[in-house]
Amino acid sequence: AQKITQTQPGMFVQEKEAVTLDCTYDTSDQSYGLFWYKQPSSGEMIFLIYQGSYDEQNATEGRYSLNFQKARKSANLVISASQLGDSAMYFCAMRMNSGYSTLTFGKGTMLLVSP
Amino acid sequence: GAGVSQSPSNKVTEKGKDVELRCDPISGHTALYWYRQSLGQGLEFLIYFQGNSAPDKSGLPSDRFSAERTGGSVSTLTIQRTQQEDSAVYLCASSAVGTGASIFYGYTFGSGTRLTVV
Numbered sequence: 737a738q739k740i741t742q743t744q745p746g747m748f749v750q751e752k753e754a755v756t757l758d759c760t761y762d763t764s765d766q767s768y769g770l771f772w773y774k775q776p777s778s779g780e781m782i783f784l785i786y787q788g789s790y791d792e793q794n795a796t797e798g799r800y801s802l803n804f805q806k807a808r809k810s811a812n813l814v815i816s817a818s819q820l821g822d823s824a825m826y827f828c829a830m831r832m833n834s835g836y837s838t839l840t841f842g843k844g845t846m847l848l849v850s851p
Numbered sequence: 852g853a854g855v856s857q858s859p860s861n862k863v864t865e866k867g868k869d870v871e872l873r874c875d876p877i878s879g880h881t882a883l884y885w886y887r888q889s890l891g892q893g894l895e896f897l898i899y900f901q902g903n904s905a906p907d908k909s910g911l912p913s914d915r916f917s918a919e920r921t922g923g924s925v926s927t928l929t930i931q932r933t934q935q936e937d938s939a940v941y942l943c944a945s946s947a948v949g950t951g952a953s954i955f956y957g958y959t960f961g962s963g964t965r966l967t968v969v
Contacts, residue, residue: 771957779940781894781960827893836899836906838884839958843893 738763740828740842747847749818756803757813757845759828767833770811772802775825775844784826787811789833818849853877855961857943863967864933872928872964876945883926884958885918886942894942900926933968940965 739762749755761770772784787795787802795802803812815822828842856875864870876883885897896910900920911917915934920926930937944958 778962779965780962781942781944781958783957783959786957829894836901838896838899838907839894840896841886841894 738765738768738830738832738840740830740840742828742842742845744845745843747845749815749847749849751820751849751851752817754814754816755818755847757815757826757828757847759811759813759842761809761811761828761830763809763830763832765832765834769831769833770802770804771829771831771839772800772811772813773827773829773841774822775827777824781827785813815847820849820851823847823849855943855945855959857941857961857964859964860962861965861967863969866935866968867932869929869931870933870966872930872941872943872966874926874928874943874945874961876924876926876943877959878924880945880947880959881923882946883920884944884946885926885928886944887939888942888963889939897928897941930966933966935968938966938968 741760768789770787774782774784785795785797785800785802787804794804799816801814825844825846827844829839831837831839858873883900886894888894898908898918902923903920915931918928940963942963944960946958
């Protein structure tokens, strides 16, 4: 069974600074995908970025990048130039590339961006 | 529809009553998922539908919980004899496909149903 660990319950960052949200995972599968979602206070889950286990380059989507270190089984999210609107819960998730697979989520990290 | 629609958005019910939560996925999405999110917690998987069948319902916490999907579209999650510990936000998501070959297909989530059992 797969497991996602997010060790930071909360993070604080000042506007315009970069922040890294940690995520480690545990799986015996070789083929899988890693996802990050944002959940603002309104409650909706917003897909941010995806990294495939065989992708050689780190994924980037605008201000979001995923620092993927396969040997360490880590998939940290880096947000550059933080904005006030980035304040939200952030969830790391994983899905196997085998059979009928579902997303397994970590417990999340609450990010607060201050002016 | 344009997005995943869930109803009701809020439900307050008395302990012991039955409730039904509805999810209308994106048109054409064959895979549908139910998750539960308790206050301040991550998302707990409940059940997964591919078409009208449920290959994985391992996350249903007890036999008070059941779900069905009809016509490969709308799904209903039913909780019988609700308990206070059932209070949570119930999130539904859909994706274009669910099998492993299409791993990139991330989920589109609905806004959830906030269930409060009093």
